[in-house]
Amino acid sequence: MSKIIKVIADIDIPFLRGVLEPYVQIKYLKGKEINAESVRDADALIIRTRTRCDASLLENSRVRFIASATIGSDHVDVDYCNEKGIYFTNAAGCNSWGVVQYVISAIFFVSSQLNADPRGKTMGIVGAGNVGERLAQTAFKLGFNVLRCDPPKRETLQKDADYFKTESASLRGEIGEFYVDRSHLAKEDYISLDELIERSDIVSLHTPLNESTRCMASSDFFRKIKKGAIFINSSRGEVSDEPELVKSRKKLTAVVTDVWSNEPQINMDLLNISTIATPHIAGYSLEGKINATRMAVNQLGAFFEMEDLAKFEIEIPSVPSYNFLPDENLSDYENICSLLNIIYPIKNDDKLLRMNPESFEVLRGNYNYRREFTPEFFDLIKLIKNKSHV
Numbered sequence: 539m540s541k542i543i544k545v546i547a548d549i550d551i552p553f554l555r556g557v558l559e560p561y562v563q564i565k566y567l568k569g570k571e572i573n574a575e576s577v578r579d580a581d582a583l584i585i586r587t588r589t590r591c592d593a594s595l596l597e598n599s600r601v602r603f604i605a606s607a608t609i610g611s612d613h614v615d616v617d618y619c620n621e622k623g624i625y626f627t628n629a630a631g632c633n634s635w636g637v638v639q640y641v642i643s644a645i646f647f648v649s650s651q652l653n654a655d656p657r658g659k660t661m662g663i664v665g666a667g668n669v670g671e672r673l674a675q676t677a678f679k680l681g682f683n684v685l686r687c688d689p690p691k692r693e694t695l696q697k698d699a700d701y702f703k704t705e706s707a708s709l710r711g712e713i714g715e716f717y718v719d720r721s722h723l724a725k726e727d728y729i730s731l732d733e734l735i736e737r738s739d740i741v742s743l744h745t746p747l748n749e750s751t752r753c754m755a756s757s758d759f760f761r762k763i764k765k766g767a768i769f770i771n772s773s774r775g776e777v778s779d780e781p782e783l784v785k786s787r788k789k790l791t792a793v794v795t796d797v798w799s800n801e802p803q804i805n806m807d808l809l810n811i812s813t814i815a816t817p818h819i820a821g822y823s824l825e826g827k828i829n830a831t832r833m834a835v836n837q838l839g840a841f842f843e844m845e846d847l848a849k850f851e852i853e854i855p856s857v858p859s860y861n862f863l864p865d866e867n868l869s870d871y872e873n874i875c876s877l878l879n880i881i882y883p884i885k886n887d888d889k890l891l892r893m894n895p896e897s898f899e900v901l902r903g904n905y906n907y908r909r910e911f912t913p914e915f916f917d918l919i920k921l922i923k924n925k926s927h928v
Contacts, residue, residue, distance in 0.1 A: 543842055546577055547584040550903050551607045553831045553852055554584070561844050577601055582842070584834050587613045596624065603841050605834035609633060609668070609821065612747040612774065625841055629833040631668035631716025633826025635910040637772055638673045640796065640820035641742055642680070643884045646875050648768060648792040648813055655871040657681035662738030664731065664754075665745035665773065666691060669821075671718045673742065676911075680874075680919065685734050691720075692728035699724065732762060740768045747774035755779060760786035768792045772820035775799040780808050787811040796820040802898035809895060816887045817901040824907040828852045857909045864922045873922045881915065882908050 542563050547554060549566040558564045567576060569588025574595055577583060582603040585591065591604055592615035606614060606628040619626045649656040661677045663670045666688040674684045694701050702720040731754075735741055741763060745751045755771070755778040763769070769790050771778050775798040784807045787793060792813040798804040801818060809815050832852050839847025860880055864873045890901055 543581045544579055545582045545584060545838070546572055546580045548572065548586045548589065548607070550588075551584060551586060551831055551834070552827045552907075554607075554835070557831075557835055557850065558838070558847070561847060562842075574599070582838060584838065585613075589613065591615060591619070591626075593618055596622065603838065605629075605837050607632075607830040607834045609830075610746060610774065627834075627837045629830040632829035632833060633821030633823055634668045634672050634716055634718075636821040636823030636826040636908075637669045637744070638676050639823065639882055639908070639911055640772060640816075640884070641673055641770055641794075642676060643878050643882045644770060644794045644814050645740060645768065646878050647884050648794065650872075650875045651813075652791070655869075656740070657871065659683070659739035660685060660737055661740040661742065662687065662734040664688075664734065664741065664743050665751075666728070667744065667746075668716050668718065670742075670744035671720060673744065675718075679916070682740075685738055686723075686728050687731050687734045688728050692725050695723075695725035695728070731759075735759060735763045735767075738764060738767060740770065742770040743773045743777055745773050745777055747776055751777050753777070753779045755783065757782045757785075760789065763789065765789055766791045768794070770794040772796040775801060780805045784808055784811055798898075802902075804895055804898060806895065809892065814884060814888045815891050816884070817891050817898045817905075819887060819902060819905050822902075822905050822907055823910045825854055825910045827907055828854055857912045857914075860914060860918065862918055864918075870922045874919065877915070877918055877922070881911070 545558060545562045545564040547564055547566050548569045550569065555566070569586050572583070572585065572589045577595060577599045580599065580601055583591065583601055584605045584607060586606065587608050587610055590613050596618070601624055604614065604619065604624060604626045608628060609630055609632060611628050614626055616626055645656050658681060660683040662685040663674050664687045666674060666686040670686070670688070674686060678684050702723055743755065745754065753776065757779065760782055767790055769783070780799055783793065793811060794814045795808055795812040796816045797818050798808070832850060835847050835850045839845065839850060860877065862877050862880060865876070868876070894901065
């Protein structure tokens with residue numbers, strides 16, 4: 539008889555309960571309740587960002603596998619895991635489109651409050667990975683000028699100018715099923731951070747959190763940022779120096795904050811100066827959550843040679859039609875704002891956090907997952923543009 543695999547899983551990972559029970563012995567805990575004692579006899583962990591996986595948690599345990607149902611990995615000591623032979627995987631790219639939707643919705647909402655069409659403005663994207671590159675390509679389709687800053691990608695292209703053009707199996711393997719086409723990009727498309735912030739009307743952060751990005755948005759960053767810029771952080775709170783951002787508020791047209799240092803305790807000064815403030819839900823789309831859970835289950839199944847789990851799928855419900863027709867009495871910009879407000883009224887999330895900042899975790903845990911952009915959205919954008927030129 540084969541050995542029973544014991545799994546500890548974060549209770550707040552959606553769509554997971556009932557999936558693993560026929561195959562493993564599983565215990566669900568809140569992310570911060572997953573401690574050294576609870577994992578000592580576990581073979582595998584399925585976690586979110588609220589669980590810090592390092593020596594203090596894993597030493598003297600028998601954990602061999604960790605899956606994080608998140609795009610980030612800064613909550614896991616990957617070097618320690620490698621040293622101890624613990625396999626780690628995350629759900630890179632799972633919620634990319636959800637974050638793109640959040641940023642685009644935020645920009646148009648802020649602009650509508652200012653009665654200023656943002657199209658034609660320059661959007662600077664810091665970190666052009668799974669999220670950042672999708673945002674870049676979407677923003678370009680909508681009529682923005684786009685700048686990218688991503689030193690690792692520029693370095694890659696300096697070594698091999700055709701790296702993206704070859705679209706090699708290794709490249710697709712690195713990015714996985716959320717591969718995004720970069721074949722049209724060259725090293726010149728990736729500029730320095732200083733140049734980007736000096737030229738951009740909108741600066742949006744999409745970097746992982748590591749030693750090179752911690753407090754990257756520093757006093758020097760805000761000193762150099764273009765006067766009147768919109769600043770957006772939906773990456774990690776610690777990427778921005780929050781006190782310096784608060785000090786620089788008068789220089790900026792708007793601040794959009796989805797991520798915070800020391801979550802779930804948030805900086806009230808930052809909340810008060812933010813034009814839009816939300817409880818770390820930029821990537822909280824239904825599709826993103828389904829993808830993250832499925833990817834974690836698939837990896838667990840592959841690692842422990844459980845074919846049913848390795849091939850496990852979750853059916854994603856179809857998105858109802860938006861039932862939107864452009865209003866001929868409105869400009870195309872106003873129609874785009876109306877469409878985005880139907881798809882995702884971002885101000886509602888802002889309102890809930892301002893009313894209950896102490897309920898940060900509750901708001902996240904009970905979030906009503908929104909639906910991502912569908913092909914119909916991009917078709918409607920084309921229709922709006924065409925009608926405005928008739």
